[in-house]
Amino acid sequence: MFKLSEKELADEMAGFTAREISQQPNVWKEAVENVFQWKDDIHAFLSAIYTKHARLRVVFTGAGTSAFAGDILAPVLQKENQANIQFEAIATTDMVSNPADYLFEEIPTILVSFGRSGNSPESVAAVNLASNIIKDFYQVIITCNPDGELTENARHDENSLILQTPEQAHDQGFAMTSSFTSMMIVGYGAFTTSPFTGNSVTKIIAYAERLISTLADIVDEIIHMNMERIVYLGSGILSQLSHEAALKMLELSAGKVVAVHESSLGFRHGPKSILNDQTLVVLFMSQDPYTRQYDLDILKELSQENSKVVVLTESKDSEVVELADWALSVNGEGESLGNDFYLAFLYIIFAQILALKKSIQLGITPDNPSPDGKVNRVVKGVTIYEYRNI
Template structure:
């Protein structure tokens, strides 16, 4: 790889993740926050966000029992359907904390569930998720400044918000030790990533939490290539039911493989099938014993940032080879922006 990629903030932010996790694992008040959560009264935990921030909730809900992913885009579009009569603990994710849907979700909560407990996890100390007040029991978790990515694509913000929520809602563990171990794993994984010729299209699949990690991986490729590289995602077993039609000889297919049986066996069967059916396509596995070997000792949800980082790296390389501004791939187009704005919010119907 001959490109000078360190000139891009996105590249630097991807590679800063291990150090961020090590420091944040030491700083996060897990015991205090878990105690606060235990003292609240709620029926369900909702994980809310838009885009990548919503996919964080999908990953957690596929792993943590009693958790539900409710995208803020869905709440804003139909707030009464979700909030009337509900008694959730709402966990809001937002890199900037200022997207229209983040603000709209806070508006909907104030109108329809004003006493619902909230945890706002954000990377921007000056955003609405960090600064807006309410009468509801609320915890504000502002991540280190380094996670407030300069680049268009969410990288360290995605991973650190996800790991923060898992530290609070998954089974208790030694969080500093776990974050340090994950950082070491990512350092190792980053040395294993081979960059081949840029494919015409890309596929990511996985099962359980790794299916939604696949969704985030596909989004990274499309965002960083400004839509010039089509990418799809699906579950391991779901991929055969139509989406496999997307595959051509010029497709890169990545399977995020689970450490758990029987899931691991289904992943392996799909990889073998695709290698037989599409001998000219590139089929790669990422996971324990895979082409990129990531052990996943803490389960697939905790490993999601590790496998997604591979897509982050390749997305930057491919974006650069396309001659794009990696930190702002849509520069000059005015179609997508780093923080979604300009969405008209309508009054919440009581």
Template sequence: MKENKSGEQSVSHTKQEIEGQPELWESVYDLIQIQEEQITTFLDPILNKKDLEIILTGAGSSAFVGEAAQGLVQKNSQRTTRAIATTDLVTHPELFFPKDRHPVLLISFARSGNSPESVETVSLADSFCSQIYHLVITCNKDGELYKYTRANTKTALAILLPEKANDKSLAMTGSFTSMLLTILLVSDLKDIESNKLELQRIVKQGNLLLENAKAFKEISAKYFERVVFLGSGPMLGIARECHLKLQELTDGQIICKHDSFLGFRHGPRAVTNEKTLLVYLFSPSDHVYKYELDLATSISKDPRTIECVSIGRSKEKALNSCLNIDLNLSPNQELNIVPATLIGQILGYYKSLQLGLNPDNPSISGAISRVVQGVEIYKYPKKATP
């Protein structure tokens, strides 16, 4: 809901799409369960191929889906997995696509399926790789990538997500978390039944974050000009998506950064000042949390009194967080990266309103748009050979 001058509210796609995610995740789970046999029939022969390499790709937020999922997909599939953005593959395909005869499974994430780089990446993969297979996870049945899979059924399969995953607003919210949940479930499809309990857990966690909307609104009313999101392992990709979401929804007026807890010590910490908000996306792993807490404790001793938001763990008094949300994380939880994404979305939504912007279309200059504009694709200069 967007607040107007009188304090009343009007319909906002962004708010509805943020709030609708826990219910959407249940729909995604049901969809994957229904399509389990079809997905297994397509993927099993591919995953059994010797020396298979999996490439996770997309542009913008869709690329960050792959970044967050990379380690977990590799762990679940036991196959070498790399996250490479289409924006890198289009300009330098020769650096990333194998020139030998190793089979490749290209998993494309796409809200619209019409981004020029994503469409060109599929074409380049077909040209460079002698054994190439495609799994497209998309929210749009009318997109070019979905159409590609319908025309190449022997080597390509699309998972078309529920209509509500196809966000109407500029910022990717439900589409991001739906695609992320999909690849995590698909990579561990043999345990789809046992993951039902995990699904219920993240739905509760997502709803808990949404119930704290008032607290996020109050934090957004504070004056800060920089926000840094920190996460470890798969959560690093979520920190990057949160970084983009807040910066995007505030039309660049709030400058954001992201890093790992350990990496932040090695130079990037220089970005912090009295006008910085730190957002800690804590890990469910007790071992990892020791490293994270060390860094957070160190920052809490900074004489400049840098404010922080702590997400995931029980409250640590030493951190003096302006907001702490305990998500009751399970030590072995892996799907927790899905609800954690809401942090950047909620903060971005309320900060957008606080700055007088329209969260559905915050770009005053039109510099960013729902589907990227102005990208010209140039023919690759040399014919690819396997």
């Protein structure tokens, strides 16, 4: 697996993380099948709310990686649902500290909570705050843990819907990998007006399987550069994806690799100062012809710097190949996926594998990169204070 033997994975304490990256195509297939089986229950729950209210917010929330899932989904679903439904993404870490800025008594709201464990203190607190502040409050819980506190608290609530990812998606490694992508699939499947089934999913799974089986060689080549910094760039939802990609490297390298993220256009506005000869830049190239122009412009600029550049693109592009140090096409010369949301599932696999291999190279244990407890798989040390809406 990723050119690592079972003994090497065991010795490096990398087995959980490697398997959870590798298993994603199978987990996605099961997640889509589950959403299809639940479609009548999902439709009944949501349509009753949609028809009851002339105005409605759907707020995706979570902490860390779980929050980034919502950041990616909200604009995709807003584009599909340009009616009376407002899709937003607000991290629980913002909502809990500043509830009056984000939770409004008179606006009916569906709070969609993403949670691998369902036990993060901010996630539980966000639901409690929202249910106390908002008159017409509903929730959808998308979780990998059937026994988490979020699930237990909502189990007998008629205004709540619980959607479970496949059991395998409940990652045992420190970093969220298959949990992240499977929660995005379930979240999209629940709210999309274009069902995430059939040909598109088949293509994504096939392309992902090819990537997982072929990326190890090029990743090994990349990590042999003297990389102390990494920058992930993208436009639109791929800029949001870059946040998750950067976090994977930061987590699995235990902070030894400085990892940042930015939009392709935003990078010039100060963050470009990070570039030096020990910086790797990874550009998630959009397939949209208009947006792609901006990605290509920053690539041309980066090609004049002394940093190394990796570009992920949907299909082979001779100009990208000429400008980048490494150019990776993710669809295997196959049929186009048609949008950046589908591409995101393939692009993040590269970031996950790169972080895993760099972690091992640095002598860090990917399954538990912070054995001193500085950071934890389920966050600790959070005090939740009583809120009085004055």
